[in-house]
Amino acid sequence: MDDALFPKGVKRCPLPEFLMKLGPVVALLIWGVVAMLMCWIKGLNQTNMNDAYGFAAWIWADLTVIALGGGAFFTGFLRYLIGKEKLKNIINFAVLIGFICYSSALLILAIDIGQPLRGWFIFWHANVHSMLTEVAFCLTCYFGVLTIEYLPLVLENRQIDRVPFFHNLTHHMHEVMPLFAATGAFLSFFHQGSLGGVAGVLFGRPFAFREGLFIWPWTFFLFTWSAAAYGPCFTIMLAKITEKVTGKRLIKDDVYDLLAKIAGWMMATYIVAKIIDTWYWATVTAPARGMTFMQFYSNNPLYGIWILILEIVIGGVIPAAILLTRKGRNTPFALMTAVVLGVIGVCVNRWVMVLQTLAVPVLPFEGWPMYYPSWQEVATTLLPVAYGIILVAFSYRYLPVFPQEAELNPIVSEPAAPPAPAPDTDAEPADAELSPAQA
């Protein structure tokens, strides 16, 4: 029915089946939209946030998707600036995931603020001393960069590409892509870092506060570093899940291997830095404020020392160790375990930096307030997940997201449609990258 829109040389399921499969996801999306409208119309009393938890599930989700979306800037950085050519086979997917993550983050922020119509005040009345201002500026600019990076992929749709203007535009955009990749890496360095700074500068919150370099607390650097380490893990994890769902191999193993190896090194170095940071905080920073390490991990029903072990050992040391060995990277189960653990590790890190920071009682005569999200918060947090699945599904169906797909899945059993080049366009290399402009 919609075959004419498919990328060249690949097979897709019939449209009704495709739409049917997306049914439950659309239901999830609608649930999220209802909750979002309730929050906008009735206000944030629809959440379980309160004056002790001014930041909660949404800010956690924000910080997390931005860290996970870090795969886009870091893969772009490796491909265009370091020259890891092989990564061109996963960069489209990384950009797509980044685009989804960042658009989700902006949407969640728009729901999270008490007066959404005043959201622009952050730009208009900007306080240059606030880490959140830096986040807002860099995040918005970087979302623009991601859109520019995603656009050529949309234009490479088989039908759009037939229009000479779009074909040439795509070509030229690819030519300047290294510039955008560099801009993206620069912006990402700052907003990922500033998100770490958001917690690290809170000198009234001894759990989060860190010393640092000039105006930047150590969390600034740790957040950027962890996004570069864990973002690619998320990209790999989702690519593997996409392969499972589609029942096809979409990316060659050597591409995974390279990205996983780099992520492994980033993670290993990050986790060493994180351990040193934690050690210094526990032995110097917190005691200087009269607080002992165990004060942050006791006398409450949830936050025990287990959470630190989950974050650093299970979500950091173990996946890094797996990814650093060739055997670990090349064993599908081990690779999947490592990236999943890594994703858990970074999710836990962002959780504690937001929620445990607020949970730890600072006034000595106060107790630990506890929090669980309301259904409206859960639904609005799942909304971007549903939207992400839909965008990945449509992009996969109609856009050449995976340049190696045709090569890895040759169409053999269809005598009616031999894999001959279409007569109306130039034959394109399988990796659909930098195709020559039409004469």
Next chain:
Amino acid sequence: MKHEQAKKYGMVIDLDKCTGCGACMVACMAENNVPFKEDETNKLDSITWMRVYQLTNGKPFPDTDICYLPRPCMHCEGDHGHSPCVSVCPATATDYSMDTGIVSQIYTRCFGCRYCMAACPYHARYFNWWDPVWPNGMEKYLNPNVSPRMRGVVEKCSFCYHRYQLAKDRAFMEGRRELEEEEYQTACTQACPAGAIVFGDLNNKTHRVHQIVQPDPAHAGRPKNPKAFRLLERLGTNPKVYYLSSREWVRRSGDHYLPHEGPGGGH
């Protein structure tokens, strides 16, 4: 025209005198048009610019002792006006005044990100989770000098800044620049039946607050009075609200101390 000397308005609350009656809380709510809910039992989402805490020494009878501690906004100066909350607000919706030392809140500019709440260790900031609803007829009794707040913004104690403005206006009309001590007093100070709250200019040696606290400018305003202390002194928030207590355990309840740190340790 001669420039006025910068003020540093602050407060000292004598915890030996405070009976925990809550008159300061009531006066504050009425003075500042603070909205309330039908059911105020959940203190985590109700607004109390001034909140009275109950502290106990945790000892069994007959050594049990309690103390009431009223907590307004501390109007933290931080390091040269770098208050925990002011420095983080992305929209410059809260500000530290170098002229008065008052941390203001601009309701019409605040867009409700709540970062300042995360930054304040004293829980002095409150979010308007609901639009204010006044019982029938009560809107006629609202204070015309204080703007009510809408849903979705943060509010907090302003040291009754509108009273400062009124007092300044009056003084100006009378051809004066400086205010007398009693010309500008907060509602809680005046309402306290025990006279536990003393308010004034910490920079002015003739003001009682200065005389009681004896702030040490060389040490970020730390009190020289051995009975005086500030909440969470060690965080470096540099608050302008001081407390007085003759009881050692009360003074130590104001901050965290490591097990080996004896009384007064860590400062």
